[in-house]
Structures are given as C-alpha cells and as structure tokens.
Amino acid sequence: MENRSRIQVPVLSRAGEGVRPELRHAPGRLALSDTIAIIDIGSNSVRLVVYEMLARAPSQVFNEKEMAGLGRQVASTGRLAEDAIEMAIAALVRFRILCEAMQVGEIRVIATAAARYAKNGPAFIARAEEAIGQPIELISGGREAELSGLGVISGFDDPDGVVGDLGGGSLELISVKNGAVGQGASVPLGGLALLDRSKGSLKAAEKIVKDELDKLPQLTAMRGRDFFAVGGTWRALATLHQRRANYPLNVMHGYAVPTKDAADFVKLVERADATVLDAIEAVSSARRPLLAYGALVLDEVIKRGKPRSIVISAQGVREGLLHEQLPAEQRLADPLLQAARDYNLLRARDPRHAADLIEWTRGIIQTAGLPQDEPPGRLVETVCLLSDIGWRAHPDYRGEQSMNVIAHAYFTGVDHVGRAFLALTIFLRYAGLKASSPAAAGLKTLLSPSLFARVTLIAAIFRVAYLLSAGMAGILPRIKASCVDNRLLLRFPDDLAPLASERVEGRLKQLARLLEREF
DSSP: OOOTTOOOOOOOSSTTTTSOGGGTTSTTOOOGGGOEEEEEEOSSOEEEEEESSSSSSOOEEEEEEEOOOTTSSHHHHSSOOHHHHHHHHHHHHHHHHHHHHTTOSEEEEEEOHHHHHOTTHHHHHHHHHHHHTSOEEEOOHHHHHHHHHHHHHHHSSSOOEEEEEEOSSOEEEEEEETTEEOOOEEESOOHHHHHHHTTTOHHHHHHHHHHHHTTOGGGGGGTTSEEEEESHHHHHHHHHHHHHTTOSOOOOTTOEEEHHHHHHHHHHHHHSOGGGSTTGGGSOTTTGGGHHHHHHHHHHHHHHHOOSEEEEESOOHHHHHHHHHSOHHHHTSOHHHHHHHHHHHHHOSSTTHHHHHHHHHHHHHHHTTOOSSSSOHHHHHHHHHTTTTTTTSOGGGHHHHHHHHHHHSOOOSOOHHHHHHHHHHHHHHHHOTTOOOHHHHHHHTTSOHHHHHHHHHHHHHHHHHHHHHTTOTTSGGGSEEEEETTEEEEEOOGGGGGGOOHHHHHHHHHHHHHTTOBO
C-alpha cells in the first residue's frame, strides 16, 4: 500500500523554478541569484553565513558552524590534527550541499590562522577546495586585521577606536577612525593557541600574553577610545556579563561595558572555574574551556590600552569582505537608515507615508523649540520609517510585537540606547502612552529621563498622525501642525476638516500637554 504521508519536496535546479509564479517577485522574496555566501575556515570553527545580497545593511539568510578546532594543536605540533581536519572537511561538504540547495549566487571562502601556521596547511587547503568546490583565500594576519576593521566600520556609526579580533589561533589589532583602518598587527594569542602554548596553565599563559602584547603599538592608540571586541570567545564573555547584570536587551552587537566594570568581570572569570559561573549554559560547551584565556587576553589589553569602554561587535572579517566590495558611495551610506528603509518598503501599508511623517514630526519638534540632538536626527528619521511595521498583527499585540522585532532586529549602526529608543517609541505608538510591560520597563532603564520623555512625545505625534492619515501618503503635508507662542495649532484645508474628530481632538490635547502648550 502506498505511503501517502510522505512529503515530496521539489528539487530546484534554477533560481525560481518550482516557486509559484506570483511569489517570484513578491516583496521580501529572495532573489536567489543575488545571495552571497562567505565560508570562514577558522582555528576554532568553520562557519557558513549566507547574506541576502551585497548591500550596506545585508541581512543574514542562514548561519551555521562546526566547532572543528583546527587550531588546537598547531602551536605544539606544528600540524593540524587529523580528526579536526576530517570534521572541517565534512562541514565543508555539508556547506556545499546547503549552498546548492539555497542556490547561492556567489561563494567566497577564506582560511585564517590555523591553516596559515600549520605545516600541513597547504595539503588541508587542497582537500578543502575539493570539498567545497571553490578556491580558498588563505589570508595573512595583516589582511585578517584589515577585514576585521572594515567589519566594525560597516557595523557602527562612525567608530573611533581599536578593533581586537580574538579567534582560536590569533589576535588581530587595528585602529579605525573616520571610516578608515590603520596598520594592523597579528599575534598568536587565540584561545586554542594560548591553551596549547601554555600547556593549560593560566599562569604560563599570562606571561605569554604579556610578552606578545608588549610588542604592539596598536594598544597605545587605544587610550581614551573604544575597544571593539570581535570574536566568539569575547561574545561569550559578554553573554555571561549580560546575564550576571540582568541586562534587559539580549543583543550582542553594540553591547558596551565601561572599562572598570569589564576589568573587574574578566578578573572574576580568570579566577573562577567558568563552569560555576551563573548562566554558563548560555555558552557553548566548546567555548567554555577558552573563556578564562579570552578573559586573560582582554584583561591585559585593558591594562595596556586603557580604553574608554569595551564594545562588542558581532561583525568582523566576513562583513569586512562584503564591505570592501561595495562602491565607495554605498560604503558611506548609513546602515541603520538603509535597514529601516527596507523595513518600511516591505512592511508599511504605504511606504511613501514615512516621508510625510518625517517632515510632520520634525516640524512640530522644531516649532516647539526642542533640542534637535537628543535623539540625533537619524534616529528620528529611523523611527518614522519603522512606525507602521506592526499593522498586520492583532491590535492587542501590535505594541509588544513591534517592540520585540525592533529591539532584536539585525540592525547595525545603532547602540543599545538607540535600540531602546526606537523600540519603545513604536511600542507606545501602538499600545498607548501609558502602556507598560516587563520588556518595556527593562528597555526604559537604558534611557535617560529626558530621552524617554522624547520617546513619549514622538509616540504621541505618531498617534495623532496615523489617526489623521490612516498611514496613507499625501494627507499630512496638507495638515499644517506647528507650535505658535503657547499653543499647538493644526490647520486643515476645507476638504479635510471632517478628519478633526473628537478622538483626534483627545490625542491632540494629550500631545499639547507633553509639549507644554495649550490646544
């Protein structure tokens, strides 16, 4: 008897084949030929990341890794371990199949410290190229530092500081300022390399780290600037720090820790058995043995560099590879605004409405004589672009759902204060100015009282604007809103006068009170 429960999955041989015609060009559908995959053969992990397209604010389509540990014996034996090689090769074969299934348009493969230092590195690269079916770029330490710096430039709003990329085999350091990278350095202080070189002794590792870091002028360039920490071990430390502090936003990128706080925490990790730390289950078992070594390196970096703060970057070498391929004008674009424009295009009822709302909101704020730099204008523009992303949800949940999407979105170019500003403004826009929830209360702790007051004000403006316009373009420009002397005034053309309903009047009075005006 035929098994009718079996599901037949069509195999796609060309982009779009097997997809219903009406979906091929639907908003938000992947243009498969535009996707780009980067495979990073590192000392600790072999990772595949597929991006939607080459863009200033690329979205990740797929992210997978294998903790092969290629670099765990290179320092002592000079060779990649055979079992690690087999794990890496198996991962590459699997990644090749996945890329074919996703019909990835372009694949780039790089290999870093382990393959760079090992005597059998060339033989491994030859096998790896056969496994993945692509040429592999074996990058130098200087090239790795440069790409890490470009990755941070692509992920932050005008970063100024020193980037430190801690992998399994090496540590790269490079200065970033004004959208450019300086001279990079690479030393064999990755977690696996340090564990191997020290024979598992933290005391021996401390001397190794001090000797290596004493050679580096990049650390003196860090004083009073930010240190951008790149790499899985440092992200794992930041995860533990967030959990220990009961931090309200579970996002790594842009997580900033004052230097003294970071120094105290890494000393705690160095002294303690990492397995007894609270929330250790949040860190993968493969990374746990490396936590103390990553903490040790960060401790010595802080002592020598004396940075202003430690800022975690989820972007590094892979995003640097993408960034350097962009035309010069696209590199200069604002990644946060670009991502917000994409959200507006895909999710707003009428994407043109955002431009009307930006001008309407700015007009009220300017005529009220309010400061224009808290928050920066780019955040006001961004929140206008995100203001209608939740309309498809049930009305009772639009606020919570939109807040959660924005707070945890794959945004770059924004710090955690900015994320909280954006998320809370849209939450109050949907849920009401007096609404609250545990998540909203947590995000509120990231904002100053004056910035939260601006959140409430902009949400109040939105609540008037959407009641008047229904989210459609062309109406707000015809309704003049301004503060004149001690009053908030709205001027309607005759044909739009019926929009001035009792409900609109109630929201206008609420807005006027926040502006300390009469209505």
